[in-house]
Amino acid sequence: MLKILDFFDYAKSESLWMAHFCTGCCSLEMAAAMGPRYDWERYGYLPTPTPRQADVLMITGLVSKKILPALLRTYAQMPEPKYVVAMGACSFDGGPYNDSLSVIKNPTEILPADVFIAGCPPKPEAIIEGLEQVKQKIKNGEPSAASQGGLWKEMEF
């Protein structure tokens, strides 16, 4: 029985689809990671236009106040199990926009991320490495961070 469960985790982890949702500038490097040189499809990643088919939500950089409700709604529309990857300095503490008060400085307190990818913007290699860590997390059977807590559970969106 245990072995069959392991197989499902393996299968899930090897075809990660992410919701096609750009919140900020880092999506440009995400596009580069899709491109021929880095070609993340080799690893089983694919952007999908609808959250209903997605396994991973990528916070691509800055999250402004206005787009946060849309981000949370997209997350809520994704089927379980679902994971969150935070890209770039902005998703950690606002990054270069830390002084700007129209940008949310703690997006991952609101929607906790499983993996942080550092950089401004992160290089495509780093993005792929980050997604590999998500794979590992799924293979280990660990639950996602956002399912454990986060301010998003108390918010209306």
Add this chain to the structure above:
Amino acid sequence: MENVRKIIENFTCEYVENYKKTWLKAKLSSKDDLLNLSEAIKKEGLRSLSTVSPTDFLEDNIMEMNYFFEDLDTKRNLWLKVDLPRDKEGCKIESLTPLFASANWHEREAFSMFGVQFLNHPDLREIIKSEDFKGVYPFRKDFDWDAHEKNQTQNIQQIVDAFKKEQNENEKDLDPDSSETILNWGPTHPASGPIRLRVHCDGEEVISIDPDIGYVWRALEHLVTKKDFVGAIVAVERLCFMDNINSMVGYCMAVEEIAEVEITPFASWMRVLLGEVARVSSHFMGLGGFFNNMGLHTLGMWNMDTREFFLDFLESYSGARIATASIEPGGVRYGLDMSMFDELQKALDKFDNSVGEVEAVFVKNPTMKLRSDNVGILTKEEVHEFGLSGIVARASGVKTDIRIDEPYAAYGELDLEYITQEKGSAKDRFMMLFLDLKQSVEIIKKAKAHIEKAVADAKMNPTKDHMVKVPKKLPKGEAISRVEWARGEVLMHLVTEEKAKTPYRLKMRAPSFNHTMMLNHLLKGQTLADIPLIFGSLYICQGDLDR
């Protein structure tokens, strides 16, 4: 220019002076004259209003309005100022939107950020800023951001409530028996990026479009006032990541003008070279995006492949692929190791080897032509009326290119020619992008050869000539600078105070703002399937749309 001066001198002015080669700068004594003066100069030929930029002088209790008029044909420009009182009752001025259609959104922006009331504006709603700022004016100097931000959750709740209210009410005026509906196109549509179009449609037919923008609003114009003059480039380059070099060039030119600093020839040639590399990498994405929106991803992939080589050069030069922060007031940030040009040569070779194939398969593609040659047509007249610029304007046959009109950096030494198309359809804008791309690569080759020759002749020192010193404190002053950005004209208006360490006010006029204004105009009466195509052809970036 003399005619314009004569017209202005008919009105009472505090001063009228020449500014740069193509500009006239004047300040009106009374705001009541604005409408008459604008009408007169419109007749004279200055038909486009580039932007409206208020500056808030808290101590003098004055709201200074700046209007930038342009004539795209004869290259005459006018910078017109007029003072308004700051208080709520007095901060009112006649709207120019009935005369200049391009003023529409710019006046709405000035209203949202500074609370300037425009009388007789047809549609004075707030724009860009999120719902929690409703009724308050965040760019006024006495606005307390920290107090506003104390309760973030409540602010977000306000945005959510406003959105829900809109969704509940937006169809209440529609006839329930008809097939009319209001669609949200975005912000999660794969072709849209973070923008939402409220599409009022009847079945397939689009009746009207009302763009809802501000999803990536970072208040950059406010952010720079918290940084020093060098630190501000980090905010300025994030105007849009696709072409970040040229926006930094524009900002640095304005700082250098106030500081009265001349940069070295090496630095100005490097600005040309780096700027064109950024333009090329942006155009690659634009070309790919156009075909992506039609459903064919191959060109996007091919372009991404070539683009990587250009980014390799930027990485070898600055250490970063995209956020290079490599243009600084006083020149360029880093010296050049001549071996870095090897990376650039690889990119140029790659481009030369692949451009023929792209041209044969995609640019001459008959299906693309059939689909896009008759949609999204912009006439010459509309380009003038709505103040469009860049490839969108040139696709309609208007000869405008800041690199030629008002040469900056080393563009004056290059022999450039206007590249234009005739019809102004979506296909022409795509063609324009491709031709612009080819021209940019030619400029890179020339700049590279020039630098190599000058270094070989020991006329330039690539490791020492890159910077001249710019004082940390700037005198009181103001300057404007214009650059030809990948998407069109960027106008920067910088104001400094006495012994300033930070910019007092920086206005960035970004081209996508005007181009997004055109969506309703272009898509009225078209079908839903045309939205991604026309949207893609306008080459809009949300970064500079919202700032």
